[in-house]
Amino acid sequence: MKTRDKSLIVTITLAGAFAGSMGACASTAPEQLVEARNAYAVSSGGLAAKLTPTELYDAKNALDRADKEFADHGDTYECRDYAYIAERKVELADAKARTEADRAVIAEAVKAGVVVRDAQVKSSQAALARTREQLKDERQDNTTTTNALRATNNAQGQELDKTAAQLAAEKQARETAEASLAGAMKDLAAVAAVKEDARGMIITLSGSVLFVSNKYALLNTAMTKLDQVAEALKAQGSDKRMVVEGHTDSQGSDKINQPLSLNRATAVRDYLVSRGVPSEKISAVGMGSSKPIADNLTPENRANNRRVEIIIGSSTLSAR
Amino acid sequence: MNTRMISLAALALLTMAGCASVQIPADQLERSEASIRGAEETGAEGVPAAKLHLQLAKDQTESAKKMAANGNDRAVLVLARAESDGELALVLAREVAVHSSALQATEDLKAVHARGTP
Numbered sequence: 001m002k003t004r005d006k007s008l009i010v011t012i013t014l015a016g017a018f019a020g021s022m023g024a025c026a027s028t029a030p031e032q033l034v035e036a037r038n039a040y041a042v043s044s045g046g047l048a049a050k051l052t053p054t055e056l057y058d059a060k061n062a063l064d065r066a067d068k069e070f071a072d073h074g075d076t077y078e079c080r081d082y083a084y085i086a087e088r089k090v091e092l093a094d095a096k097a098r099t100e101a102d103r104a105v106i107a108e109a110v111k112a113g114v115v116v117r118d119a120q121v122k123s124s125q126a127a128l129a130r131t132r133e134q135l136k137d138e139r140q141d142n143t144t145t146t147n148a149l150r151a152t153n154n155a156q157g158q159e160l161d162k163t164a165a166q167l168a169a170e171k172q173a174r175e176t177a178e179a180s181l182a183g184a185m186k187d188l189a190a191v192a193a194v195k196e197d198a199r200g201m202i203i204t205l206s207g208s209v210l211f212v213s214n215k216y217a218l219l220n221t222a223m224t225k226l227d228q229v230a231e232a233l234k235a236q237g238s239d240k241r242m243v244v245e246g247h248t249d250s251q252g253s254d255k256i257n258q259p260l261s262l263n264r265a266t267a268v269r270d271y272l273v274s275r276g277v278p279s280e281k282i283s284a285v286g287m288g289s290s291k292p293i294a295d296n297l298t299p300e301n302r303a304n305n306r307r308v309e310i311i312i313g314s315s316t317l318s319a320r
Numbered sequence: 321m322n323t324r325m326i327s328l329a330a331l332a333l334l335t336m337a338g339c340a341s342v343q344i345p346a347d348q349l350e351r352s353e354a355s356i357r358g359a360e361e362t363g364a365e366g367v368p369a370a371k372l373h374l375q376l377a378k379d380q381t382e383s384a385k386k387m388a389a390n391g392n393d394r395a396v397l398v399l400a401r402a403e404s405d406g407e408l409a410l411v412l413a414r415e416v417a418v419h420s421s422a423l424q425a426t427e428d429l430k431a432v433h434a435r436g437t438p
Contacts, residue, residue, distance in 0.1 A: 081397040088373075088404035095411045102415070102422035109425035116432045 030075045032083035033066050039090040048090075048097040055096055059089035177235065184232040191225040200313025201236075203229060207247070207264065207306030214256075216263035218271060226268065229310065230275035233282075236312055242282040244269040245309040249302035250289040262286025268308050342388045342395050352381050352399055355406025362413040370412035377406035 029037075040056075040063050043049070048056045066082035073079065188194060193204040210222040218226070233242060246265030248257040265284035273279045294301035356377050364370035380402035387395035 077394055078397060081394070081401055084401050085397075085404045088401075088408050092404070092408045092411050095408070095415045099411070099415045099418045102418045105422040106418075106425045109422075109429040113425075113429050113432050116429075120432075120436065 027075050029070055030080050030083065032080045032087065033070055036063050036066060036083040036087040036090065039087050043090045043094050046094070046097070047101060048093040051097040051100040052093045055089065055093035059086050059093055062086035062089050181232075181235040184228070184235040187228045188232040191228050199311050200240075201311070203232070203310040203312070205229070205268075205308045205310070206303065207308060208303055210268065210308060211264055214252075214260065216260060216267050218267055223271065226271050227275060230272045230277055233272060233277045233310070233312070240281070240313050242277070243311045244272070244282065244284040245291075245311065246284070246286045247291060247293075247305060247307045247309065248289045249305040250292065250296040251302060254288050258286050258288040260286070261288050264308060268310070272310075340391045342391050342393055344384060344388045344395050344399055348396070348399055348403065349381075349384075352377065352384075352403040352406055355403055355410055356381065359406055359409035359413055362410050363417065364409045364413040367413045367416045370409045370416070373405040373409035373412065377402045377409060380405065 040059055043056060043059070062082050063086035066079050066086055069076060069079040069082055185194065188203065191205075195202050195204070205222075205225065209225065210218060212219065236242075244265040246261030246263070246268075248261050250257075262284065263286070265286055269282055269284035272282060289296075289305065292301075292305040293307070294304050296302045296305060356374065359370060359374045359377070362370075364374045380398050384395045384399035384402060387398060
């Protein structure tokens with residue numbers, strides 16, 4: 001029994017040792033180790049190799065220990081634990097690498113943002129400077145324009161003042177002329193009959209106060225009256241045409257009356273010209289007895305028909 | 321008889337060895353617990369992948385302590401596993417935060433460009 005026991009113990013021990021030895025040599029790598037190796041293989045060819053080599057190196061150390069443990073003792077818990085740790089360290093290296101990449105993105109974005117903002121600020125400053133220059137130019141232009149407008153305004157003001165003065169003078173002159181005309185017409189009314197008809201203003205002077213019967217030489221009293229008529233005619237203005245018409249009664253023949261009426265009209269016209277009435281504005285015509293203003297039956301009517309009419313404003317002037 | 325005596329002595333030694341606690345390095349335990357705290361402070365609880373490793377780190381730290389108390393030599397390696405999980409949880413949580421910042425920075429840059437390139 002003792003021998004058998006001893007033999008049994010030895011047998012079991014050897015069998016165990018053999019089994020353990022066989023397990024270490026022949027067993028396939030545990031899943032954790034395989035996964036750790038794969039993870040490391042992937043990571044060492046990726047971003048971590050470039051950005052986090054130190055962390056990847058730590059993972060490699062853990063993986064090497066797991067491999068060594070597996071090679072030396074097979075699938076032990078040490079092997080699995082080191083493989084576990086190796087895989088975590090690989091994941092950590094990858095995560096840190098991704099984080100570094102993100103940090104690089106942030107740094108690049110910040111840098112690019114600063115560049116763009118700097119450019120924008122410079123652009124804005126340039127635009128501001130241009131605007132200031134434009135405002136300065138516009139201000140200068142405005143000043144120039146304002147000065148020019150002021151000068152124009154002053155000139156126009158002076159022109160207006162001048163025009164106003166002229167108008168006032170003209171008004172004054174017109175008022176003076178009108179007053180003079182009114183006075184002259186008033187004086188005229190005292191020596192002659194004045195009326196208006198389609199031909200214009202008619203000033204009628206009786207032939208008996210102007211001439212001796214059958215003569216055309218003016219009486220002295222006629223000259224006094226014609227002086228007033230001349231003043232009235234001059235007061236009418238230089239733009240009006242005037243005609244002196246001589247009329248006779250029907251006593252005597254036309255052969256006598258026609259030249260008599262013309263001579264009388266001419267005598268009156270010449271006297272008026274001598275008193276300042278423009279000669280080019282006044283003419284004389286003889287009407288004879290052709291235009292009586294009353295019948296020639298009574299001495300009074302015939303006296304009325306013997307007359308000289310001065311027509312102002314007539315457009316039917318006849319040559320002398 | 322001699323054989324029995326030798327076997328008993330060996331068994332007694334093995335029993336004594338098994339009952340003796342294992343001293344795990346204080347600095348290693350400290351590193352493991354620090355990685356756990358760091359991961360928690362970085363927000364690992366809010367990141368699914370980080371949360372998983374954080375939990376593994378906590379569980380394995382506790383296991384390592386128990387193993388050490390029971391004299392299990394493996395306690396040291398289990399604590400190393402816990403430390404690697406804690407560090408990974410922290411890095412994963414930080415990665416998410418940095419990635420979010422990177423996306424935001426890219427969007428900000430687009431917005432700057434959109435405001436007008438001179």
